[in-house]
Amino acid sequence: MxxxxxxxxxxxxxxxxxxxxxxxxxxxxxxxxxxxxxxxxxxxxxxxxxxxxxxxxxxxxxNAPLSEEEKKEGRDDDLITLPHLHEPAILHAVNERFMLGKIYTWTGPVLIAVNPFQRLPLYTRELLQAYRQEGLLRSQGLLQKAPMGPHIYSIADRSYRQMMSTGRSGVKKSQAILISGESGAGKTESTKIVMLYLTTLGSDNEHAHAHENAGAAGTDTMERVLQSNPILEAFGNARTLRNDNSSRFGKFIELGFSRAGMLLGARVDTYLLEKVRLGFHASGERNYHIFYQLLRGATPEQQQKFHFYEGHTGGLELCNYFHYTGQGGAPHLREFTDEEGLAYTIKAMKRMAWSEDKVDTVLKLIAGLLHLGQMTFSTVDVNGEEAA
Ligand SMILES: Nc1ncnc2c1ncn2[C@@H]1O[C@H](COP(=O)(O)OP(=O)(O)OP(=O)(O)O)[C@@H](O)[C@H]1O
Ligand SMILES: [Mg+2]
Missing domain, CATH: 2.30.30.360 (Myosin S1 fragment, N-terminal)
Structure with missing residues (x-):
């Protein structure tokens, strides 16, 4: 110094x-x-x-600043190459890249993602195919030019290719991708991008053509795996002060592939749902999306069936009238309306082959919970003891 x-x-x-x-x-x-x-x-x-x-x-x-030429060559793609690697160097490098619209940065095999809070053209079909092509060439040792920039597709691709390769042990091994970050960092969105990539590869992979009808069956499985997300989000995500679509539960998603790399299905384990949110949520926050979706998106027939009477709320919007939904002021979401949300949730339920009856029963349950939340209790004296 x-x-x-x-x-x-x-x-x-x-x-x-x-x-x-x-x-x-x-x-x-x-x-x-x-x-x-x-x-x-x-x-x-x-x-x-x-x-x-x-x-x-x-x-x-x-660190000495990089020239424009060096940046173009991708010299800042991997933080491992920085001569001095400490907190300010990492923050500075990641920030400089972010300003150029590069939200992803490698640190060796780990990918750092910065939430752009806007839709960037980073997930087009063309880019997905380009990363897939790169992954295929890399796995065959044929990658000539410098790799494409850091991307979450690359993480998904590497785990798929590693799963498919037998390596020195001669055994194919399961792979895991861990996505972590604070609330609002982009974990749920990243998970969906990874799932889309893996299911695309597993539905239309290089070996699929050997199987009769494998393509069609694969697309159907892919569709069903992806459609589980809107349902889980409707029932397990809520608006918080930090994130309009905050996951209030943890999840472990297991995707199953055949030996040939075809997607067979998925299993989702959920845990630690924030149950207390059903009864209480803070000002500016919301209960689980499904309640607002149903209250704001129900058809006149559904409103009647579920006993949502707009005329009996003393002038309040239904969402503000019901205790379970109104404690935070029932704010609207920024990205889409609750009416659109309900249509999206029901579409996902149908794609998952839920019968009309099952969809109806589930919505009835939601309406029932809303009415249950309207009950009030008062204390009475029973043999000198307080009872409700
Ligand atoms: N790659 C991305 N591109 C564009 N917008 C994004 C991206 N990732 C996240 N976002 C935006 O940030 C919001 C919050 O992201 P997300 O819900 O994935 O956070 P999270 O880490 O799952 O938070 P929580 O822990 O609260 O569930 C999203 O609703 C979306 O608007
Ligand atoms: Mg989340």
Whole structure:
């Protein structure tokens, strides 16, 4: 760390957690650096009391910036290639890429994804096919040119090819993809993208043509596997202050493939559903989507059948009238209406081969729960004891 060197200095007071600075002066006990974007601002760091390690707290050496040419070559695609790999270097590199619309970055075999909160043209059929082609060539050792940029398709592709290869052991092995992040980070969306990629590969893979009718059967299985998502989201996702479509349960999705790589089916294990949300949710939040979908999307016949009487709510919208749905003000979602949501959920139920009867029974149950939530209890005295 010499005078003139560029460093990242942690700054809890500024909006950016780390500031890019240049070392202006350095003594044994003190380091003074000026902010690169504002040289009038200088920051001082004292040497730690530690006698054996010479270190200035909250100071990290910055990497030399890459040229446009190097960026075009994809030199920043993998953080592992950074000479200095620490928190500010990672944040800076990921942020720079994000500004160019590159939301994915490798860190070795791990993919970092930044939620763009807007629909980017990253998931087109053409791109999916391009990553698939790249994956096929890589698996055959024929990949000549530099790999395509980091993408979640690549994660899915690698796990599929690894599952299909016997490797040195001569045995095909199951693969797992772990998707983690804080609420609103994009786990659910990423899971759906991975599932779409894997089911596409498993429905129309290179070996499928050996099986008579394999293509058609595969497409049907794929459709059913993918259609499980809207149903799970209707009953297990809710709007929170952080995410309009927050999953209030954990899930483990198992996709089964034949030895030839054909998709056979899926199994979803769900756990830890936030049950308390049925009875209570905070202001600005919502109960599970299905309640709002049914209240806002029911046809006049369904309204009658489920005893949703708009005329008896004292002027309140049904969602605000029912206790289970109205505690948070029953806000609308940003991306689609609840009417559209209901149509989407019912379509998914039908694609999953649910009978009319079954769909009706499930919706009846939802309506029943809403009415149950209207019950109030008052205390009475029974033999000197409080009872409800
Ligand atoms: N790849 C993406 N492209 C565009 N928008 C995205 C992407 N990933 C996430 N989003 C947006 O961010 C929102 C939140 O993402 P998502 O529901 O996947 O978060 P999550 O990590 O599952 O959160 P939670 O833990 O609360 O369930 C989505 O509804 C969508 O609007
Ligand atoms: Mg989620």
């Amino acid at each position: 010499e005078t003139g060197a560029r460093v990242w200095i942690s700054d809890s007071e500024s909006e950016d957690a780390w500031l890019l600075c240049e070392i202006a002066k350095k003594t044994d006990s003190e380091l003074v650096a000026t902010h690169v974007d504002d040289s009038s601002r200088s920051i001082t760091r004292n040497r730690t009391a530690d006698t054996s390690i010479v270190k200035y707290q909250g100071v990290e050496l910055a």
